[in-house]
Amino acid sequence: xxxxxxxxxxxxxxxxxxxxxxxxxxxxxxxxxxxxxxxxxxxxxxxxxxxxxxxxxxxxxxxxxxxxxxxxxxxxxxxxxxxxxxxxxxxxxxxxxxxxxxxxxxxxxxxxxxxxxxxxxxxxxxxxxxxxxxxxxxxxxxxxxxxxxxxxxxxxxxxxxxxxxxxxxxxxxxxxxxxxxxxxxxxxxxxxxxxxxxxxxxxxxxxxxxxxxxxxxxxxxxxxxxxxxxxxxxxxxxxxxxxxxxxxxxxxxxxxxxxxxxxxxxxxxxxxxxxxxxxxxxxxxxxxxxxxxxxxxxxxxxxxxxxxxxxxxxxxxxxxxxxxxxxxxxxxxxxxxxxxxxxxxxxxxxxxxxxxxxxxxxxxxxxxxxxxxxxxxxxxxxxxxxxxxxxxxxxxxxxxxxxxxxxxxxxxxxxxxxxxxxxxxxx
Amino acid sequence: xxxxxxxxxxxxxxxxxxxxxxxxxxxxxxxxxxxxxxxxxxxxxxxxxxxxxxxxxxxxxxxxxxxxxxxxxxxxxxxxxxxxxxxxxxxxxxxxxxxxxxxxxxxxxxxxxxxxxxxxxxxxxxxxxxxxxxxxxxxxxxxxxxxxxxxxxxxxxxxxxxxxxxxxxxxxxxxxxxxxxxxxxxxxxxxxxxxxxxxxxxxxxxxxxxxxxxxxxxxxxxxxxxxxxxxxxxxxxxxxxxxxxxxxxxxxxxxxxxxxxxxxxxxxxxxxxxxxxxxxxxxxxxxxxxxxxxxxxxxxxxxxxxxxxxxxxxxxxxxxxxxxxxxxxxxxxxxxxxxxxxxxxxxxxxxxxxxxxxxxxxxxxxxxxxxxxxxxxxxxxxxxxxxxxxxxxxxxxxxxxxxxxxxxxxxxxxxxxxxxxxxxxxx
Numbered sequence: 001x002x003x004x005x006x007x008x009x010x011x012x013x014x015x016x017x018x019x020x021x022x023x024x025x026x027x028x029x030x031x032x033x034x035x036x037x038x039x040x041x042x043x044x045x046x047x048x049x050x051x052x053x054x055x056x057x058x059x060x061x062x063x064x065x066x067x068x069x070x071x072x073x074x075x076x077x078x079x080x081x082x083x084x085x086x087x088x089x090x091x092x093x094x095x096x097x098x099x100x101x102x103x104x105x106x107x108x109x110x111x112x113x114x115x116x117x118x119x120x121x122x123x124x125x126x127x128x129x130x131x132x133x134x135x136x137x138x139x140x141x142x143x144x145x146x147x148x149x150x151x152x153x154x155x156x157x158x159x160x161x162x163x164x165x166x167x168x169x170x171x172x173x174x175x176x177x178x179x180x181x182x183x184x185x186x187x188x189x190x191x192x193x194x195x196x197x198x199x200x201x202x203x204x205x206x207x208x209x210x211x212x213x214x215x216x217x218x219x220x221x222x223x224x225x226x227x228x229x230x231x232x233x234x235x236x237x238x239x240x241x242x243x244x245x246x247x248x249x250x251x252x253x254x255x256x257x258x259x260x261x262x263x264x265x266x267x268x269x270x271x272x273x274x275x276x277x278x279x280x281x282x283x284x285x286x287x288x289x290x291x292x293x294x295x296x297x298x299x300x301x302x303x304x305x306x307x308x309x310x311x312x313x314x315x316x317x318x319x320x321x322x323x324x325x326x327x328x329x330x331x332x333x334x335x336x337x338x339x340x341x342x343x344x345x346x347x348x349x350x351x352x353x354x355x356x357x358x359x360x361x362x363x364x365x366x367x368x369x370x371x372x373x374x375x376x377x378x379x380x381x382x383x384x385x386x387x388x389x390x391x392x393x394x395x396x397x398x399x400x401x402x403x404x405x406x407x408x409x410x411x412x413x414x415x416x417x418x419x420x421x422x423x424x425x426x427x
Numbered sequence: 428x429x430x431x432x433x434x435x436x437x438x439x440x441x442x443x444x445x446x447x448x449x450x451x452x453x454x455x456x457x458x459x460x461x462x463x464x465x466x467x468x469x470x471x472x473x474x475x476x477x478x479x480x481x482x483x484x485x486x487x488x489x490x491x492x493x494x495x496x497x498x499x500x501x502x503x504x505x506x507x508x509x510x511x512x513x514x515x516x517x518x519x520x521x522x523x524x525x526x527x528x529x530x531x532x533x534x535x536x537x538x539x540x541x542x543x544x545x546x547x548x549x550x551x552x553x554x555x556x557x558x559x560x561x562x563x564x565x566x567x568x569x570x571x572x573x574x575x576x577x578x579x580x581x582x583x584x585x586x587x588x589x590x591x592x593x594x595x596x597x598x599x600x601x602x603x604x605x606x607x608x609x610x611x612x613x614x615x616x617x618x619x620x621x622x623x624x625x626x627x628x629x630x631x632x633x634x635x636x637x638x639x640x641x642x643x644x645x646x647x648x649x650x651x652x653x654x655x656x657x658x659x660x661x662x663x664x665x666x667x668x669x670x671x672x673x674x675x676x677x678x679x680x681x682x683x684x685x686x687x688x689x690x691x692x693x694x695x696x697x698x699x700x701x702x703x704x705x706x707x708x709x710x711x712x713x714x715x716x717x718x719x720x721x722x723x724x725x726x727x728x729x730x731x732x733x734x735x736x737x738x739x740x741x742x743x744x745x746x747x748x749x750x751x752x753x754x755x756x757x758x759x760x761x762x763x764x765x766x767x768x769x770x771x772x773x774x775x776x777x778x779x780x781x782x783x784x785x786x787x788x789x790x791x792x793x794x795x796x797x798x799x800x801x802x803x804x805x806x807x808x809x810x811x812x813x814x815x816x817x818x819x820x821x822x823x824x825x826x827x828x829x830x831x832x833x834x835x836x837x838x839x840x841x842x843x844x845x846x847x848x849x850x851x852x853x854x
């Protein structure tokens with residue numbers, strides 16, 4: 001854990017350098033991924049079954065590659081009622097929040113008489129990658145599938161590595177209306193979704209988190225299909241005054257740290273004694289945490305406590321451009337409204353970031369690694385696209401046509417010029 | 428040029444295969460690009476100057492790397508008045524169209540009493556790549572810079588390969604308010620914008636068209652910065668009945684073909700005699716076109732004429748998911764409204780696609796290579812991003828908290844669970 005104090009000489013430079021530190025593992029996986037993609041593209045199902053043997057140590061065939069409707073039903077039924085209820089609660093809230101994001105189509109006639117506008121339409125088919133093992137989260141299914149459904153996407157194909165399917169994951173799939181689930185993971189799953197393979201038909205876009213292989217594969221198929229942002233390790237900044245309970249704030253810091261040894265948690269406070277109390281509470285809570293090993297490594301290597309006037313917090317937050325930021329203060333808007341670069345903002349003393357991971361309704365897929373400078377969390381917009389519409393009549397074309405000719409001629413594009421000039425009777 | 432007839436046996440399969448044909452050159456450039464990016468990242472300005480010598484055969488230094496305000500002014504003044512006027516006309520229309528895309532922020536309290544919403548903010552710094560030589564287009568500057576300005580982006584850094592700067596390009600930069608222009612092209616320009624190099628400070632997002640090296644570099648820096656879509660060769664589909672003038676439609680087809688031997692132009696018509704007349708007009712116009720060599724290659728290798736009932740056109744257009752589609756018909760909306768996948772739609776007999784390239788106001792940066800299935804043209808949305816906002820009070824937290832605990836426990840994330848439970852007095 002690093003300590004910074006705003007009053008230290010050299011604070012600005014030291015803090016900026018800390019923010020710039022890379023936390024991702026450098027990728028040595030790209031060549032392997034290239035070969036996997038090429039094999040699936042060329043051989044389809046055969047390659048998928050071979051990689052399942054080779055990487056996952058399972059024998060699959062065309063008939064058990066897909067999780068059957070009975071398996072989904074039976075698995076979901078094993079999920080405890082309380083968790084099923086929480087899943088339904090979360091799904092309804094996510095649906096309601098994302099439904100409000102639907103943009104209107106536009107149609108207007110401008111002063112030149114040109115009819116202009118645009119129209120939004122949903123994607124047809126979306127693939128969702130759901131990691132396997134311990135990281136198989138029902139919330140991943142909900143946060144990716146529910147907005148796609150709300151957008152009107154007809155087909156959602158979920159892929160997840162072979163192995164025991166978590167009851168909660170299947171309950172989430174059932175709740176979200178996901179009926180197409182394939183036992184395939186890694187770069188080969190991304191390839192199957194992008195190019196099609198055996199019974200898996202290609203999709204238009206691939207979303208969902210994955211390891212370095214999955215991320216490298218998504219980068220490579222981008223263009224053939226759409227992808228969501230490339231997710232890095234999770235981050236939280238907590239801006240808190242001394243009136244908070246140190247154990248509450250410690251829990252919030254650890255809720256990111258427990259995700260990954262590369263995750264990052266930063267406390268910004270103006271109260272040194274409070275900071276010390278939070279640090280102590282972190283150590284105390286770490287001792288009893290089943291995820292304590294990862295959380296301790298994250299806090300040790302990437303955690304930070306910054307002592308600074310709270311008025312400076314918005315600027316420091318913008319430097320970090322974090323995935324999540326909490327303002328655990330009275331009147332939190334006073335500072336939060338000055339933040340420009342953050343994936344999601346949590347306001348007040350009783351809004352821990354974890355509610356955003358599950359049930360707030362907002363999406364938990366958010367930009368990491370300073371990507372909040374240029375990108376947004378997953379939303380309805382990821383599952384719709386826009387078509388521009390232009391219509392001239394002879395009168396408005398007479399206004400636009402000559403300028404088109406002038407510009408096309410200036411660019412040395414005579415066929416462009418002619419297609420306008422010929423309608424002006426000039427060619 | 429390929430001919431298809433809807434009534435031919437095997438039409439569906441043959442047409443689908445045609446649509447799937449790759450038109451991009453396979454990229455053998457990725458390794459070279461990787462090395463260029465690494466060199467600029469490690470050595471900064473020195474690497475830029477070395478690559479300028481090596482690739483562009485020019486000697487640059489820190490003082491002439493940037494195009495001076497005087498050069499912009501003097502160059503713009505050389506641009507003919509008629510072209511400057513057309514540039515101003517286009518810029519105003521692009522600004523007006525994109526200003527209508529600005530989405531509203533949201534703030535609402537839901538039935539659980541949770542305050543929710545989101546806020547849109549502009550990116551701070553955007554880089555625009557403008558190709559050099561013959562492909563240095565003023566319209567590229569306008570279509571990328573004007574929406575960024577409208578969005579509220581404070582800094583726009585334009586990069587373009589060393590060499591004579593076209594007066595029209597400088598006039599467009601001046602009109603769009605672009606004052607920061609650097610003489611650097613290729614993958615090294617992308618690296619300089621992404622990582623910073625010497626006097627070039629890093630940006631948050633890179634947009635603008637480029638060759639295979641530029642495209643490969645953009646793919647590699649994606650994540651460090653945002654990028655626009657990866658542009659492929661241009662495309663047009665013209666849906667036309669026999670009441671059109673064949674020479675008008677021929678000009679429209681050639682206006683895409685002249686961009687690139689890999690461009691694609693497709694005519695869909697229900698009138699065989701009309702199709703033959705268009706083909707003849709294409710040949711006639713090719714003979715007089717200064718861009719005829721590229722246009723002829725494009726038409727020969729990738730052009731197509733499809734004879735089909737016009738009612739089938741929307742479905743065929745969706746298979747192609749083209750960058751541009753014209754409906755040169757009376758009552759064009761009847762068919763156009765059924766299209767789902769297209770970058771831009773041009774309606775009626777006097778709306779040639781070329782007006783969309785310059786002055787319609789809509790953006791000419793549009794998805795190619797079937798990317799209209801999952802993505803949209805460049806817009807205001809490319810230059811803004813969204814921050815989610817969540818605020819609970821004790822009462823609404825009492826509703827959301829227990830479900831958060833249930834889901835966090837199901838996912839095996841005890842710190843997440845504790846951050847909610849502790850505020851419920853349960854931990």
